[in-house]
Amino acid sequence: MSIEITGVTKRFGDFVALEDVSVSIPSGQLTALLGPSGGGKSTLLRIIAGLEYADAGAVGIEGLDATALPARKRGVGFVFQHYAAFKHLTVRRNIAFGLEIRKRPKDEIRRRVDELLALVHLEQFAERLPAQLSGGQRQRMALARALAVEPKVLLLDEPFGALDAKVRKELREWLRRLHDEVHVTTVFVTHDQEEALEVADEIVVVNEGRVEQIGTPDQLYDEPANDFVMRFLGPVTQLGDLLVRPHDVALAPGADDPDAVAGRVARVVRVGFEVRVEISTGDQVVLATLTRTEFLRLGIGVGATVSVRVVPGAPVVPVRGSVVRSGLEVPAR
């Protein structure tokens, strides 16, 4: 394991930002810290970086106990959302900075910076000043600068957060390809579930100072540990005491199915290729998302009686604080 976080707690005054957090991050992986704003992702990243210290617990980096080490001795590279470049230095000099202060030989620096410029596709911008770059190019420069000193670990705090949606999407694909080339252990913070699902090898879901779940994108999507994780990863609807994804809700005309919940179609909205059907089951409104073809095959419309059930095998989780049909009590948190 490359980064080993054990029992980390961090308080700011009375406020508990992280509570007994333990996470193992394997070498060479791209790991996302995902969660809502204020959940503690950045605090965890800053504790790994050595920019913040835990009140309790330990941080190991590549087998070394880094708990009390200052940031500069941890071998980590860091990129923030708003990257502070040296405004008066060219892109080339910005990238070379870490190597220059380490007094590496000039020709080695030139060779390494050329490699990095190629890696982040900024060869033709080498002699520009940071102000003459776009936001996306600046973040790529920031990544090249962080990589220059060959960190053991690369830490990215919402690196594309300040960019517009299109550039953000391009850069996340680029980050994935970059990582496949460089393989440096990378941890990045995001509150965007799509970004995490698309880019990360593994996702750590952080909420209210705790880890809700750790898993691959598929594990999180197919086996969400609880209703928080399921809600955070995309649209959900409630059927009885269970949370389910609207595209995993199956409908049949009529109310003959004894294993299904009977309801009445309350609303039908077509959005592009999908049809969203709201079904009133008396005490609940359940949302089902169907393809247009499926919807037409059912031959139903507003007012129709339907049987509602969950597609067999689809992931469901009990709603926190509710009693599940099996009689299992799920404690409210």
Ligand SMILES: Nc1ncnc2c1ncn2[C@@H]1O[C@H](COP(=O)(O)OP(=O)(O)OP(=O)(O)O)[C@@H](O)[C@H]1O
């Ligand atoms: N230096 C500090 N002093 C006091 N409170 C802090 C400090 N740093 C963070 N916090 C609080 O700790 C909590 C966690 O903050 P953190 O930045 O880790 O969350 P986050 O999940 O990264 O959120 P965001 O996505 O908004 O950055 C927040 O409630 C924040 O206000």
